[in-house]
Amino acid sequence: MLTDPGYLFVQFLNGLQFSMLLFLLSVGLSVTFGLMNFVNLAHGALYACGAFIGYSIAVWTGSFWAAFLLAPLAVCVIGAVLYGVLIRQVRSAGPLTQVLLTFGLIFIFLDAFRVIWGDLALGVSAPTLLATNIHIFGQTYPLYRLFLIALGLAVYLILWLALERTNIGAMVRASVDNAEMASCLGVNVERLFFAVFCTGCLLAGLAGVAAAPIFSVYPGMDLEILIPTLIVVVIGGLGSLKGAIVGSLLIGMLQTFGQVLIPQLAGSLSYILLGATLILRPEGLFPARAH
Amino acid sequence: MRKTFMASAVLAAALTLPAQAADYKVGLLLPYSGVYASLGNDITAGFNLAVEHFGKDLGDDTLTLVQEDTEVKPPVGLAKARKLVLQDKVDAISGIVSSGVLAALRDFVHQTETPLVVANAGNDQMTGERCSPYIIRVSFSNGQVNRPMGPWLVEKGVKKIYTLAPDYAAGRQMIEAFSKSFTEAGGEIVGGQFTPFRKTKDFGPYLTAAAASGADGIFVFYAGGEAIGFVKQYGEFGINEKMPLYGSGWLTSPLYVGAEGKAADGVITSLNYSPSIENPENERFQKDYMAAHDRAASEYAVQGYDAGRLIVEAIKASGGDKAAFKKNLSKVKFSGPRGPLEIDPATNNIVQNIYIYETKVAEDGSTSQEILDTVEAVRDAPNGCQMN
């Protein structure tokens, strides 16, 4: 089995697909972390929002693509409202305050999902166009998962271009590096943070709706994805696109191949990696801000 | 011996004049919040329907129910059980979804001699080596549901199986029971894995491994959200075209099968209940449940229904004598939606039919279950159970 290149390739694709999902979630979180030292534990809840809202839109309109386009926007709006009402007030407070505020949000979202959508898991169908599979190296692979991989890579490319090749990107990088200095140079860091936060929410919502056809939608999905995402962010290093993608690939591949090769340890592997990183490189692999 | 005992109990009930009347209090200890809340609600709905159907002629006796939420946390479940027994002074407790909660309660109900009518939790040990005269299970044991599939598959020509289940006590017990009966019948387990419980949503890596294992089929235990995810991904990877899927019936429960889509077509599973069982009791049960809740009754609802019926019948048979009620709980037998049921005096686990059924998905997406075989009166070996 392990010498069969087709088998290993499919497992590689599995790992890549999980990595891309983690990337969509971690990149927004990482940059808000890096930009304002803001800790958002409710990021997983926004992911679940994307999935639940996507489910409802798909049911109402009968179209997955409508859900795919609208649900992330809806999550973005929710994020903007949260920002205006709550987050703005604690963004300069210490990590403890932020952890607790967003922990409170987790609790509120948890019950809100149960009240609105019930306790049962809900299935979302992949769009007909992608609900098929293709053959690679004598193995069968679902097309929808390839789409997810492509989506992750596309988002990475767009973000890379936006950060490296545009003025806004330069402002973001400057602010992550030194917010005070950027502010002196005329960057409205507050507004920039708001924009970055909303983009993070948009991506979390996108991850939610994109994951729904594979994982189905259920209360508690927010907490399940939150911890791997946080691990990616910390391992990758705060505030950097490179950190988010490398961290996602590391955790995604480690999880996937760990499950297959050393199942006894699969549950602890990512924690071990996190612990080792924190001891050896407390700032993560690619922190955006030099110390 | 058992038969005469039964007969005398029924006779006693018939002859006792309603001179004595008792007020019975039963605690329903179920998860009403947390991941299993929907199961708790289904069992409660079934229990209430049984009281409605069978509890009308209790004579001077009365029955009140007290509901408590376990939150699926063993310490909380135990605290609530203590409250029910010591403060509310209930005569019996019913419910219990999670094996963990059941394990936590075991010593307490045994020591306080409080009858516990288990309506779901399947932990084999609780009607095996850690059995108690006060723990009566009307639902199933993990082994009971899965054992019949072993010989059945071998008989159908399936020789090699790859197994998958979540990595926790119930998952392991289900797979162990199946593997044992399958290998004893001449089959071979060519591989298998236990997936991190409630942490695995992406079954891709496992399905890829199963597909490459060279097995004739895959046998799994998954329930709830995990079942939906697993069956859908089984279809997405195209494995449904080359490797049939078997498992415990929760995999294709009517609660979730709609969300699983086309991939569920042709999946063969075994369980103690299927809505498509044909008997008058099931027809009445399904019809009235549908009328009250606007959805088909699940296997959880039927367990609540039979738990309720067992308690009501025991009350009727006891003529207001609470000591007799405790004893009668394990002596009641009747034919319900699941077919004939009785409690095995050796283990206090239920003796019931196990149905092997195939899920059919029509072109329009509607699903139905076709019963292929009925294994009658499946009974667990005592497995070290010594009553008293």
Place this chain on the structure above:
Amino acid sequence: MYYPSKLRSAVAALLFVAGIVAAFQAGYFGKEILVEIALYALLALSLDFLAGFGGMVSLGHAAFYGIGGYAYVIMTMEAGVPPLAAMALALVPCFAAGWLLGIVTSKVRGIFYIMATLAFGQMIYVFTFQNRMLGGSDGVAGVPRIDLTAIGIDMNDPSIFACAVVVATGLVYLVFSRILTSSFGRTLVGLHRNENRMRALGLSVRWYKAMASGLAGTAAGFAGTIAAQHTMFVSPGMMDWTTSGEVLIMVILGGLETLIGPVVGAAFVVLLKHEISEFTNHWHFFIGVFLIVAILAGGRGLYGSLEAGVARLTRRKSEREQEPGKTTAQKNPEAGNA
């Protein structure tokens, strides 16, 4: 800086007396809730010691609760150690684990410390969950309670047990209060305020952090040994990271860096949860709302707000007293000296 003010001592004494009265007067379920409050109070006050005074905000505190519980179970049920000795011995691995965690994370700060402790807690959780020797996901039942019948105390009596737990909580409170007023405690708070200055003074930051982490872990483990006896059962669920999160919520709702505040917070959250459960299963929602309101209101928490209010009154009083020509005595002089 910690000081056992009159207000703090008064609130602590009041809660202690209320606990003892409740242990004998409350209904059966009331005693059950009382023990739950006391266990959470132990967790919360030891977490306040670590997070509030030591500046190490941990999301892995529940792991020690589990280590204590499981260590007690292994010693009594596998090794045959008498329960009372097992309770004491079980604290050794708790201290050791806490000390090690402190050493390893001594250079990790802020959100990274939170993540490191989360990872530590989850590792212990996953290890226990998957270890079939430790009962796996089902846990271990039939845990014995300590036997004090020799001196005429029956621990199986719910009132006696609840009373003993309240007394134990009171003792742990006194111990932490004493530690915080000692030079060790003052140095710890100094480290939190300005680590570089303390380092410049030649202190081993690492040693102080390890000791603080070890002590907090020991107290949480002690709560674990009691919890195991209370429910006569241990399961991996007791070390889920959400338990750590709930304890952190209690610390904040009660009042960070006050030591007695977290006890108030524990009582408040447990009682609120039970009250809300009477009419809805969605108690998470209300706790979440309370938490957010408390943070937006300044994050002082219930007791913290009380203390701040009293301090304001006292200040006003002393200002008025200092005004020339106003020499009449106040009618209500004893409002506390916080």
